[in-house]
Amino acid sequence: MKVLIIGGVAAGTKAAAKLKRVNRDADIMIITKDSEISYAGCGLPYYVGGDIKEKEQLIVNTPEKFAALTGVAVRTGVEAAALDGQAKKVTVRNLSDNQEEVLDYDICVISVGASAVIPKLLGAGLPGVFKMRTPNDAVTMRAYINEQQVKRAVVAGGGFIGLEIAENLMKQGIKVTVVDLASQILPNVFDPEMAAYIKRRLQKMGVRILTSTKLEAVVGTERAEGVQTDNGIIPADLVVMSVGIRPNTGFLADSGIEMVKGTIVVDEQMRTSLNDVYAAGDCVMVRNRITGKPQWSAMGSSANYEGRTLAQIIGGSSKSYPGVLGTGVVKLPDLNCGRTGLTEIQAKEQGYQVETVLGVTDDKAHYYPDADAFAVKMIADRDSHKLLGVQVIGAGAVDKMTDIAAVSIAMNAKLEDLENLDLAYAPPFSTAIHPFVQTVYMLLNKLNQDMVSMTPAEYAAGRAKGYKIVDVSPEPGIPGALYVDLAKVNGPVEGLGKDDKILLVCLKGKRSYFLQNRLKHYGYTNTVVLEGARFFNEVKVEGIKFTVSPEDITRVKALGFLQDKQTANCFNGRVITRNGKITAEESKIIAEAAERFGSGEIAMTSRLTIEIQSVPYENIEPLRAFLEDSGLETGGTGSKVRPVVSCKGTTCQYGLIDTFSLSEEIHERFYHGYSQVKLPHKFKIAVGGCPNNCVKPDLNDLGIIGQRVPAVDKDKCRNCAVCHVVESCPIKVAEMSEGKIAIQTDQCNHCGRCLEKCPFDAVAMEENGYKIYIGGRWGKKTAHGRTLDKIFTDREEVMETVEKCILFFRDQGITGERFADTIARIGFEKAQEIILSDELLLHKDENLAAQKHLKGGATC
Structure with missing residues (x-):
């Protein structure tokens, strides 16, 4: 029996391997246009996110390994061009030289899968526009993210794959916007109220989601710079097309095989309308297991089941494929x-x-x-x-x-x-x-009518209008609702008429059901339990001003919005700047945002971020979306690396280092790059250009100060009557001693003011670099940081040391304590020894993967 299998990812390889076990004498060949077979397509987003480290982990079997393990012949780089069912021949094309040949078969299995749909839009071919279907897609996308230092992405499509990609882009510290033409995410997969709940949860995690939004073009010149939608332009450095897939069945157009919208129709034995031609996987239309009606279910799981069942059928077993249920699961933030x-x-x-x-x-x-x-x-x-x-x-x-x-x-x-x-x-x-x-x-x-209830969909549609809301939570939590303590209900409830329309709401639903049972006993005739309760629904009493819950106060604080203590529902939103440096255009955007979404007032924080004052809770998401469209972001709170603060040493007459450049690099690598890394407490970094200490680097968890270390050559000293070195020293540690210039090195702060002051070069620069302080803190409990022993002369070594300090804090810190406390507990000398070694970087991945400090200790 000569079996030709066209396509070799899931269904094809599974069918080939099983059939070879069923019939060892079968002559089986797989042809595939790809260079790889049997790869983990469902794992591709997790390679982009970094959970899967190496590309090789995505490859289940190489062609060579598969052939050796199974005895199946595998030809890669070969594409099916036509199928002649009567002659039992398939014309194939070698993609390396475009030469065609004809292969015959006794039985043919079509398992060509499906390809990602790329909309025919202006700009869709620009660099930075990706799909997610093959390992090469994932590899090139991850490389592009790193090479281009991608900060913002748009994912077109809110299905399983689109949302998985969005989650994994977020893991890389990228701001993500999901755009979908449908009125909900996960259309035809979840009902609207379930999708709406998922959308709310994702938005609370920082994913921007725009439904009922049409993608019209990709904008950019040399690479993707954003997308044009019917609601405006969304800036982006990366665009992912995840709008659907299309079966790879074009070569069957003239074969006479029965298809529906490009999918191959099969019966319960996976037979097509052509004799001795079977099909399985993402290219076939199977049946729904409940209704018996046709259903396309392009899932890796069903593809494997179909391939295995098909092999048994070809091998002579009396088997049938019962169909699909559309079972699926997705991991989101x-x-x-x-x-x-x-x-x-x-x-x-x-x-x-x-x-x-x-x-x-x-x-x-x-x-x-x-x-x-x-x-x-x-x-x-x-x-x-x-x-x-x-x-x-x-x-x-x-x-x-x-x-x-x-x-x-x-x-x-x-x-x-x-x-x-x-x-x-x-x-x-x-x-x-x-x-x-x-x-x-x-x-x-x-x-059975033991519980009379209202669904979340009904509640959202307004069915509760005219109902009196009763809060049955352990503690009152719904402003304006009548609160009833379930434990004290032993008769009629004051304030409730027995014929009143009553909606019972608690935290999850159980207490409401219990109260309904009691109220029925006491003669109440019209009580309704709200399914999902406050956990699932946003419950409001008509005419009562909305009050923000403690959970939402905590949530929006993580987005950079701190509650204005003068109000119940207004917040001050922190806009991240590059160390206080913004463009004139950005300042206009922030001013407009303050007028549109806040009180119109703006304040500067001590960390050189900008606060838009008095933003009502309901304006938070619109404000964030407005700022994101201009490349601005909110944040700067929580138990993580905070935005970097620096002096203007780059332009200051006393500046010894390029503070803007250094602090911006730290900001990108550790504020953005470590945005998902939880620490025991907040971690503040300050960069100072000189020892004037304008931004107090020694009072931050980590501080960096530019250094110019002088060296004295006494042989060149002429014992001048007026020494310009002595005169120029602002802290008076330079002096004439026994007719020669001397500098008290243990007191010198390396400000560099003495350099080039001696006309005879008795004082010259020995080192030009950076001093790093660790363990400082300002506030109710002040601690001055101590300097690491060495002067760092290499900027990359400075960056590595910053990273090692963060990793050290995450590894050694106790949840809730500041870095200064960690240093004090372990001891400075031991901490310095660990930080200056390479051990922390060698175990970086293990450290970052550990489930540590999930709560953290930062309260502001």
Whole structure:
């Protein structure tokens, strides 16, 4: 049996390897136009982000290794040009010399996958515009980011891959804007209210998301400089096209094979409409496992399953491929999202009588460290109680929740089949009643009318209008709502009429349900529980001024917005400058931003950032977006490297070093480059051009001061009546001693004012460089930094030492203590020994990967 497999990434290699095990005598050849086969396409964004260090880690098998392991022949650089199903021949083209040849087969397997769609836009071919489909895409993108020092990126497309790329660009310290033409991110994957929640969470993490926005062009001359949308220009150094994929089936146009929108139609045995031609992977249209209707599901997982099943079928097994559920999971900044089955919208379109519930559950025992919550939307058929779909969002193991749902749907389970599932429990992993089962209980309670509730989608659509909101949280948290202490309800509640329309809201939903149960007992006829409660919904009482929650005060502080203590909902937003240096155009933008989004007033901070005063909470995101469009950013708070402050030594008459250049390099490498690195506390850096100490480098966690160290040649001293060196010394450490010039080296501050003052060159420069102070601090508890013993003469060595100090603080510091305290605890001499060695840089990756100082100690 001669088997020709066209395409060799997931489905093709899986089919070839399995078939060779099923039938060792089979003559199997894979042809592929790529130079690589069997690569981890789903891992590409993580190579860009740095989680995957080497390109080789993305390659599951090289052609040579695969051929040796399996016995399958592999030809790379060969592209299928045409298929003749009657003659059982495939015309192929060698891409190296463009020569064609014809290959015959007994059985042909088409597994050509799909390619990224690049919109036909002006500027789409500029350097800096990328797709994400092959290892080469990821390798060239990461190299471009490093070479061009990319600061801002636009990702076109808010699907799984687009959002994964956005997360990994953020890991590189890049400001990211996601643009999507659809009205929501993750369209056709999550229902609108779930997508809206994900969008809010991503925006709170600093990802700018623009939905219902059309991409019109890439702007730039020699390289990408931004994108033109129907809402204006978004500046960017990098543009990633992730707007979709298209099956690589163009060569089949004249083959007579049945296709739908470029996808190959197959039956349950993966057979196409042509005899002895099968297909699998991203290029095929399979079936939805629930509805039995055609569905395109381009996933690496289903491609592998299809390839393996196909091999067994070709090998003679009585197998069939049952179809897909669209199961998927995505890792986002501090958030994981999983889904399987039908969305609510899809289920209704298929004619089901749909019932849903949105439940919030603990993801593990609430008392266990790092316990968080799941927001789970469960979808079922109202008549049969058959489970149709699940969408789950949370910081924890959403894949486990999604997989339980996928198995349940595949087994045609009803909700009643799932309410006593014997699932694994231990505090680090789950709750005693598994969160999946808890959600089943909620949906059954709703179906049985034991719980009457309102979905988040209904609440967002305004269904709560006219309802009296009752806050059932452990502590009052909804301004203007009637607060009810659940534990004290043993009869009618004062202020609530028994026929009032009452919306019960707590933190996650459980207390509201408990109160509803009690109120029903006491004769209340119209109570409704808000599903998802305050955890999922933004709850406001009509006519009551919005008050910012403590959680959001903390969140926006991390974005550079500190609460104005004179108000309940206004903040002062810090605009980062380059050490206080901005252009005239930037100053106009900041002034306009202050007028449009704040009080119109601007203040300078001691760290040379600019504060826009009195920005209402609801104006924070519009303000940040406005500034980002002009290349400006907010920030400068939190337990991390803070913006660098420097004097104007570059232009000052006393300046000994180029402070602007040095501090800007530090800013880029450590404020931006280490923006995602949590430290025990804030880490402040100051650069001074001379010992005048204008920006107090010795009172910062790390300080750098320019140095010019004098050297005395007494043989050249003429014992002048008036010594110009002595006269020029501002701190009077130069003196005539026994008729010769002398400088008290232990007191000299290396200001350089004495240099070139002696006409006979008795005093000349010995070293020109930098002195580094560590462990300084200003504030309630002052500490003066101490200098490292050496004078640094090489700027790159200075940068390495700055990095080693940051790494030392992260490695040796205790959460909540300042760098000065770390130095004092360990001892200056020991700290200096560690910092001046190379050990910290050798273990840098391990240090940065460790889950340390997740809270930090900075309060401002």
